[in-house]
Each structure stands twice: as C-alpha cells, then as structure tokens.
Amino acid sequence: MEVEIKEPSVELRDKIIEISGEDYHRCYQCGECTSGCPAAGEMDIVPNQVNMLLQSGDFERVLESKTIWLCVACFQCATRCPRGVDLSKINEALRQIKIRKNMDLFNIWEVASTGEFPAVALVASFRKFTA
Ligand code: SF4
Ligand code: SF4
Numbered sequence: 001m002e003v004e005i006k007e008p009s010v011e012l013r014d015k016i017i018e019i020s021g022e023d024y025h026r027c028y029q030c031g032e033c034t035s036g037c038p039a040a041g042e043m044d045i046v047p048n049q050v051n052m053l054l055q056s057g058d059f060e061r062v063l064e065s066k067t068i069w070l071c072v073a074c075f076q077c078a079t080r081c082p083r084g085v086d087l088s089k090i091n092e093a094l095r096q097i098k099i100r101k102n103m104d105l106f107n108i109w110e111v112a113s114t115g116e117f118p119a120v121a122l123v124a125s126f127r128k129f130t131a
Contacts, residue, residue: 001049008057012097016054020093026083027051033077033087043067047077047087054090068094 017023033047040046045053045065053062062068071091078086 001045001052003052003056004058006057009059012059015097016059016090016093019096020086020089022086022089022093024051024054024085024090027055027081027085028083030082032080032082033085036076036080038074038076039070039072042070050087050090051085063094063098067091068098
C-alpha cells in the first residue's frame, strides 16, 4: 500500500482519540491485529493499515473506506495487540465521525429502507442521537 504523508487535521485527530479513547500513534505495525481479524479478507484497508493511514494524516482515505463498516467489533485485534490498541473503538469513532458529517436521522431511515445500509451503521447512528 502506498501511503502519502499529509498534514493532519488536528481537530479530526483529537476527535478520533477523544471518541475512541484510543491512541493510534501507539501502533508499531506488527500486523497481529490483521492476522486475527475475521473480516480482513473483505476489507479494502486492513486493520493495521487503518492505523498506518491515520498516523500518516490521511484521515479521508480511512473515512471513505469500506473497512469501518465491515468491522464487527469482535475485539480480536484488541486482545492480540502488544501495544494495547483497540481498533474496534477506533473504527466505531470513525463511523460516528462519518455519520455526524453526512447524515441526519431522516436520511438514515431512508437509506436503511433500501436494505443496503450496514447494520453497524444503524447502531452507530443511534449512538449519535443518544450520546
Ligand atoms: S474488532 Fe474489527 S478490526 Fe478488530 S478484529 Fe474484529 S472485525 Fe477486525
Ligand atoms: S496489533 Fe497493535 S501494534 Fe500491531 S499492527 Fe495491530 S494495532 Fe498496530
């Protein structure tokens, strides 16, 4: 994977860390999370690459990925990580940021009715209105 170093948005960086309670800077790319992830085969950016891109400041690429909607929050990555990074929480934070940016309750129901809305997106959406 080619990684472009970008000037990170400080606001977005702080938001990801605040919502998730996780610091992706701790990741040192050992790949243990990806090798245990049951959804990695379907992801366009595998778990360790999520942290790599976040560290490089390329938040948009991660926010546009399928990966954040495919994470099933099984915590395999968290239990395997020697650095104590919980990617399920990072992915949840990214989903919430994406939803807060792009959606309101009305169009969540509209998209959900098409049957093409990932279930995990619905859960993340409701958190927006209950947090
Ligand atoms: S919590 Fe998400 S990223 Fe982590 S192993 Fe499970 S599916 Fe993969
Ligand atoms: S297991 Fe932890 S340290 Fe290793 S690549 Fe995954 S998040 Fe980074």
